[in-house]
Amino acid sequence: MACKGIYVHIPYCSVKCPYCDFVSVTRSVVDPEEYIDLLLKEAQLYKDLEVRIETLYFGGGTPSLLKPSQIGRIVEGLSAVFDLSHLEEVSLECNPRDYSYGDFKELLKVGVNRLSIGVQSFTEKGLKVLGREHGVEDSVRTFYRAREAGFENINVDLIYAYPNQKRGDVEVELEFVERLAPDHVSAYMLTPHTSTPLGQDILGGRVSVPQEEELEEIYRTLWKGLKAIGYERYEISNWSKAGKRCKHNLLYWKMEEFLGLGVSAWGFYGGKRYANLRNLVGYAKVLSEGKSPVEVEISLSERDILEERIMLALRLKWGLSDDLWRYIPFHLHGFFDRKGDRYGIKEEFMLVANEIIAEVLSALEKSYR
Ligand code: SF4
Incomplete structure (x- = not known):
């Protein structure tokens, strides 16, 4: 079996959202240019692996904190290590506010052909409770900018069941989705890890999230609404228009092999799952010493x-x-x-x-x- 995808973790965020436990840093403990050098150094460790790369995915963190030219440097660097001639999909997670029209044009030029915009909610109320930095108008503007620049495959990320969310709020989310008509919608139920500030607030009873009947009502409104406006659900949390399923995520769900590059990244090849070091300084140190940043390696038995x-x-x-x-x-x-x-x-x-x-x-x- 050959590796079919590459996940690249970009660990920078401008603020830490209160529900998030992904590995990210709010300040550049490692300079982005240096981080790119490290990623490409890590890629070299896999240069002899059998690959047929069809998808590349920039996740984070906030990949849109990198300039398009830096994304381009990563794509180019990877193409010097792996054969990328079969590449079909290059996705990039992007936060509203980060990129201009010109940036989107440049991203297309360097090969990015799918965007995943971290909208999270089309209500100011939702954005506030989720501690997001952007407003609803930022998301709308970013979406149109990307479309005008030429992106034909755009996902919007939404979070549902946030504190105090009501059925009417979901209806607002659906109205925006219908108006913007993204190609793909990912809607995740808010499940903050107990170690996060929001998780602590929920655990301590200071904040409550929709439960039972209320949760069911929110959920039904969402999936019925998405279906009514032309989206087909193909995974628990993912809906798409015809032909716009996320090829990279399908690799995970179909248990295909993929490489994970970057701090805290996961990968799967040769029947083994592996995870990189979660500490950015530690990741930088081992790679600059020419060693592998893999911290955990699990060989899967037939039963696994x-x-x-x-x-x-x-x-x-x-x-x-x-x-x-x-x-x-x-x-x-x-x-x-x-x-x-x-x-x-x-x-x-x-x-x-x-x-x-x-x-x-x-x-x-x-x-x-
Ligand atoms: S939710 Fe996204 S933007 Fe917020 S801290 Fe986590 S990775 Fe960063």
Whole structure:
């Protein structure tokens, strides 16, 4: 199996959002130019690997804190190490406010062809509670700027079930989505890690998030609304227009191999999952000494692979093939739809998809005893 994708982690953020536990730094403990040198040095460690790179994904952190020319330097540097002639999709996560029309033009020139804009909410109320720096108008302006510059594949990231969110707020989100017509929508339920400030507030009862009926109402409004305006859900948290599914993320869900470059990045190749050091200074130090920044390496057994395949397949709309269906306990069959020889969790049960997945895995675990 050859590696089909590369994930590049850009660890910079201008402020730390109160719900986020991704590895990012708010000041340049390592200068971005130096960081790019380190990324390319790390890429060299994999130069002999069998690859057929189809997707490249810049995630973070906030990749849009790098100048387009710096993104271009990374793409060019990677093309000197790997054969990128099969590259189909180059995605970049971008925060509203970061790029001008000219920047978007330049990004297209250096090969970026898909943007993922960190809108999070089209309501000022949502942005405030999520501690975001931008306003709704910034998101709208950024979206139109990118379109006018020529981006034909744009995702907007949304967060739902934030504190005090009501059904009417979701309707506002949907109105904006309909008006802007992005090609793809990722909508994630707010689940802040308990170590984050927002997680602490929720845990301490100072802030409450929608629960049970309210949560269900928000969720139903969202998926029904997205469906009504032409989006097809293809994964628990992802909707797209025809032909605009995220190819890079599909690699993860289909358990294809990919490289992860950068501080805290994850990768999967040769039947092993690996994770890089999470500390930027430590990452810089080992690479400048010519060593590998891999901190954790896990070889997957046949059983691990089966469990992961089932878990990932259950995330996708028609992800479960006939050969995996036999692992679904009989009492859970009512949660599934069938299409030909494929199965998927019914739309109305997607809100409890994680619980269904956990139950399938627990039944599998018991079958081993
Ligand atoms: S949510 Fe995004 S912008 Fe905010 S701190 Fe996390 S990585 Fe940075």
